[in-house]
Amino acid sequence: MPGQGKLTVTVSPVGMSFPLECVAGEVSSTYNQLTLKHPRTQGTVSVTAPSTVRWAVTVGD
Structure with a gap:
């Protein structure tokens, strides 16, 4: 079962990040x-x- 919290995804070297809220x-x-x-x-x-x-996570180009 997924847990409650927040995760942050960061993309380097472009310096972008974004938070995602997780609901239990x-x-x-x-x-x-x-x-x-x-x-x-x-x-x-x-x-x-x-x-x-x-x-x-899945990353593609």
């Missing part, structure tokens, strides 16, 4: 799309959340 007992989906002015050869997506929050 509910499964939710969020879709985000970034359009960059300049192509990047490398990037990192990080997720920070308490251990009570269960999450999954």
Whole structure:
């Protein structure tokens, strides 16, 4: 069962991050799309959340 809390997704090196609220007992989906002015050869997506929050992420180009 998913737990209640907040997770933060951070995209580097573009310096963007956004929080997502999690509700205990509910499964939710969020879709985000970034359009960059300049192509990047490398990037990192990080997720920070308490251990009570269960999450999954898919990243594509």
